[in-house]
Amino acid sequence: MPPLVVPGPPMPEVRPLSTVSTPRPLDAAVPTDRFLAAIVESSDDAIIGKTLEGTITSWNRGAEILYGYSAEEAIGQPISLIIPPERPSELPAIMERLRRGERIDHYETIRVRKDGTRFDISVSISPIRNASGSIVGAASIGRGITERKQAERERRALEQKAQQELAARRESEERFRAVWEATSEALALSDPEGIVLAVNPAYCALYGRAPEEVVGHTFAVIFPEAERAGAMEQYRAVFADPNPPHSYETRVQRADGTERVVEARADFLVQDGARVAMISAVRDITERKRLDQAHHDFVAMISHDLASPLTVLRARAQLLKRRQKYDEESITAILEQTARMDRLIGDLRELAQVESGGLSIQREDVDLVGLAQGAVERARTLTTGHALRVTEPELPVVVTGDRDRLGQVLDNLLGNAIKYSPGGEVLVTVEAVRGQAYLRVADQGPGIPADALPHLFERFYRGEHATGDGGLGLGLYISRMLVEAHGGRIWAASKPGSGSTFTVMLPLANRS
Amino acid sequence: MKTVLVVDDEPGLRAVVREILDDEGYAVLEAPHGPAMLELLAEEHADLVLLDVMMPGGDGREAYRELRARADLPDVPVVMMSAAVRPDGLDPSIAAFLRKPFDLDHLLALVAGLIGPSHVGGIA
Numbered sequence: 001m002p003p004l005v006v007p008g009p010p011m012p013e014v015r016p017l018s019t020v021s022t023p024r025p026l027d028a029a030v031p032t033d034r035f036l037a038a039i040v041e042s043s044d045d046a047i048i049g050k051t052l053e054g055t056i057t058s059w060n061r062g063a064e065i066l067y068g069y070s071a072e073e074a075i076g077q078p079i080s081l082i083i084p085p086e087r088p089s090e091l092p093a094i095m096e097r098l099r100r101g102e103r104i105d106h107y108e109t110i111r112v113r114k115d116g117t118r119f120d121i122s123v124s125i126s127p128i129r130n131a132s133g134s135i136v137g138a139a140s141i142g143r144g145i146t147e148r149k150q151a152e153r154e155r156r157a158l159e160q161k162a163q164q165e166l167a168a169r170r171e172s173e174e175r176f177r178a179v180w181e182a183t184s185e186a187l188a189l190s191d192p193e194g195i196v197l198a199v200n201p202a203y204c205a206l207y208g209r210a211p212e213e214v215v216g217h218t219f220a221v222i223f224p225e226a227e228r229a230g231a232m233e234q235y236r237a238v239f240a241d242p243n244p245p246h247s248y249e250t251r252v253q254r255a256d257g258t259e260r261v262v263e264a265r266a267d268f269l270v271q272d273g274a275r276v277a278m279i280s281a282v283r284d285i286t287e288r289k290r291l292d293q294a295h296h297d298f299v300a301m302i303s304h305d306l307a308s309p310l311t312v313l314r315a316r317a318q319l320l321k322r323r324q325k326y327d328e329e330s331i332t333a334i335l336e337q338t339a340r341m342d343r344l345i346g347d348l349r350e351l352a353q354v355e356s357g358g359l360s361i362q363r364e365d366v367d368l369v370g371l372a373q374g375a376v377e378r379a380r381t382l383t384t385g386h387a388l389r390v391t392e393p394e395l396p397v398v399v400t401g402d403r404d405r406l407g408q409v410l411d412n413l414l415g416n417a418i419k420y421s422p423g424g425e426v427l428v429t430v431e432a433v434r435g436q437a438y439l440r441v442a443d444q445g446p447g448i449p450a451d452a453l454p455h456l457f458e459r460f461y462r463g464e465h466a467t468g469d470g471g472l473g474l475g476l477y478i479s480r481m482l483v484e485a486h487g488g489r490i491w492a493a494s495k496p497g498s499g500s501t502f503t504v505m506l507p508l509a510n511r512s
Numbered sequence: 513m514k515t516v517l518v519v520d521d522e523p524g525l526r527a528v529v530r531e532i533l534d535d536e537g538y539a540v541l542e543a544p545h546g547p548a549m550l551e552l553l554a555e556e557h558a559d560l561v562l563l564d565v566m567m568p569g570g571d572g573r574e575a576y577r578e579l580r581a582r583a584d585l586p587d588v589p590v591v592m593m594s595a596a597v598r599p600d601g602l603d604p605s606i607a608a609f610l611r612k613p614f615d616l617d618h619l620l621a622l623v624a625g626l627i628g629p630s631h632v633g634g635i636a
Contacts, residue, residue, distance in 0.1 A: 311613035315525075315619075319528060319535075322616060333527065
């Protein structure tokens, strides 16, 4: 069926026929009623009259075409004829408004044709008053708007689709943003000239700069001023290189001037076959480098420390052979050096044990006062130049732990105190404070520089003043592992020039 | 009599080298680290220095650089010793490198090669 009505401009307001003020006749020969009837008849709009009870009283040609009923078929029928049964409440509501004398303008709804098909319609309904002004019926002018509605529906569907796409894109963007923001790897996007387009929070944290200090500026601000030009040149070279290095290490500078070693990987954003931006993923490897270096130094130190006694042993043995006679001094040196190697290997064994977690702790009640006295007695054999003293509390200070292991910690601390102080007093104090036992070893040596204090208990740390007396410098590290295996802590305090104090804190044994 | 200065942080090493060289008629001086070596060379004559590379309290390479930089100290030949195969940063102007542990014969041959037997110019 061809479209019945072409969507047009909004319909003119329609006044009920009976109340229309008499227009000036265009042609005096044509009476007004017939003139109006002709307009009604020729209108493409469906114009329908009905009583307040809803009985159809007039039905123009436009209505015949729109609804498919002839005037004969429609007149006298209830208006519900053209109202879809699935909209039962619509008619009473309309009739109610008409009875109140209200007009209904451009009301968009659905109507049903004779063949049962539904279509969209825009309808204006006005009450009809008789000569005395009482409402006696209604006139409705309807225009099919199926096409307009269809277009609207299509437009809405398009809009919805666009919105869905937008939402999907936004969601995907948000997901990427979440990853971008949450990753611990510092990420930056920069254009071919090295201007930073975007950075993530990890990047800002790494360089200690706010996003606005970075975005829109050259990436080279992460280098010391003198190196920036070179960095730019290198950047352009990497950008142009068809096979750029997968990753590279470099030294950078934070906003506060401190240096970091980073490992950076570069990837490219490619559009239409051309690189438009570089994606840099940067990782701070300063700490890893430091540990690598410490490990390297440790291995070098072990080989040095093992080679030292070996050198003496070999030389002594060759000297004996050359002299062909008993030589007390050489024999003594050989025995000393083998004992030293034994200590080194013992240290390494101990290290392997604490590192692998294979440390076995025999737990029993240990009185730290008795333990300290025993350790001081052992330490007295190491020195004649120091006064060793234990200050005791009135009550025993008891912890649950391994007597031998804790004794080993004390031996180590006392040994260090003797080794690193030229003489004077070495004082051991034991006290119990708020559920914790404190064991302190204080010397009157030259003290430890402040910058060395935090590293004393690290695995591969060896101070500037360490001597090649046979140990691997692992004593404090091993002590720390032993104390921590007891649920305790160990630390050092020192003021250069006025000695050092090493403190072991252990939880007191539960005493009922 | 030729004099050899042994610079090493390890007293046991200094002692055995002293005995080896002493047996051959060399005079031996000892220093436990670089700064002590420089101090000693300012006052005493030495024909050769055996200088350890890895010493706590002063790297042997630094001590060597300082020795060469100081005009008031003699231009004495220096043999550097280390347990490393050949440590980085050795100055090419050193007289020789001696790896630890070393053979007694090798040490004596090296010393004799550099400054001659102990008696030359000394007690016959």
